[in-house]
Amino acid sequence: MSQPSPTPERRPRRHGRRLRLTVAGLVLLGIAGYGAYYVVESRTQRAGCTVAADGDTMKLESQQAANASTIAAVATSRGLPERALTIALATSMQESMLRNLDHGDRDSLGLFQQRPSQGWGTPEQIMDPVHATNEFFDGLVKIEGYARLPLTVAAQEVQKSAFPQAYAKHEADATLLTSALTGRRPGALNCVLGSGETVTTGDPARVRTALAREFGPRVAPRPAEGRAGGGTARERTVQVPSGPAGGAAGDGKRRGWELAQWAVAHSADLKVEKVSFRDKQWRAADSGKGWQKSDTSAAETADGDVRITVAQ
Structure with missing residues (x-):
């Protein structure tokens, strides 16, 4: 007598269990894959x-960031109010996205897309961010009451x-950036720094030159100690008093942060290894952590100077 064939109900159940196990396995693999991706991404800077x-x-x-900080430094060198800087930053965001472009509409160039044919300077001059920024401010300060005008009107x-109304969409970002750079x-x-990047050899003389060009006489680094470009941290450090010449007593902290954040913004092009001010410091090697508690001595912290150390 032959054995009875399996009931029709049992095969679909077995098949359903296999399907559920397969789906569960795929879900677990997906979770594991996402976890591995997240770990890799979190370690990729x-x-x-x-x-x-x-x-x-x-x-x-x-x-x-470097170009924005240059615009801010030039505004400081001219003693201009924050509103002037916000107008300039919003204008450059619209015209070039804060990039020093070597091309543009017709003969437009640089941060503000200024045209040599319209009297803004030679192509070489316009491609110099300091010159271009001064040219913009030269035009802005001629406008009576510019600080009280809508940003679009002043920029235009x-x-x-x-497209004069296009400047308005950048006002919020420009205001935020102004608050940091000042x-x-x-x-x-x-x-x-990006993952795997390192800071190559810098030159303190380049830092001094950049400070002088962008901030002018309002910022005066202390005389260099040791050999220029030497190997020790002291020899590679540019020390800048935070108090501006002739400034009010309460200006030191704000001026110090202006200088410190200028140095961080220029850290890539000036090969900055460390910036310290009062009880805070920024280090290229730990840049992902942002500003941390300073490891400088109590005496250095107390003097209120900004210290910009380049890589060796």
Whole structure:
């Protein structure tokens, strides 16, 4: 007598269990794969800068941060108010995305897309961010009451753009960036190296030259100690008093943060290894951690100087 064949109900159940096990396995593999991806991503550090204050965040490329800090330094050298800087930053964001472009509409060039044919300077001059920024401010300060005007109106009076309302969309970011670059928001700006990148040899003389060109006589580094470009940290450090010449007694902290964050913004092009001010420091090697408690001596912390150390 032959054995009875399996009941029709049992095969679909066995098949269903296999299907559920297969799906569960795929889900577990997916979770494991995502976990591995997350670990790799968390250890991968992308180069660039961040401005964060009052719950707002702005991402910048290293070159954008450096150019923005140059614009801010020039504004400081001229004694201009924050509103002037905000107008300039918003204008450059619209015209070039804070990049020093060697091309543009017709003969437009540089941070503000200025045209040699319109009297802004030679192509070489316009490609110099300090010259280009001074040219913009030369036009801005001629506008009566510019600080009280809507940003779009003030920017348009200088630029004569075909799209004057486009400047408005950058006002919030420009205001946030202004608060960091003027030192009003201490530690708001941080720049990081990409994974695998290292800081190559820097030159303290280049730092001094950049400070002089961008900030002018309002910033005067202390005389160099030791050999220029030497091997010790002291010999590689540019020391800048935080108090501006002729400034009010309460200006020191804000000016110090302005200088410190300028140095961090220029860390990639000036090969900066460390920046310290008062009880805080930024280190290229730990740039992902942002500003940390300083490891400098109590005497160095107390003197209020900004110290910019280049890599050896």
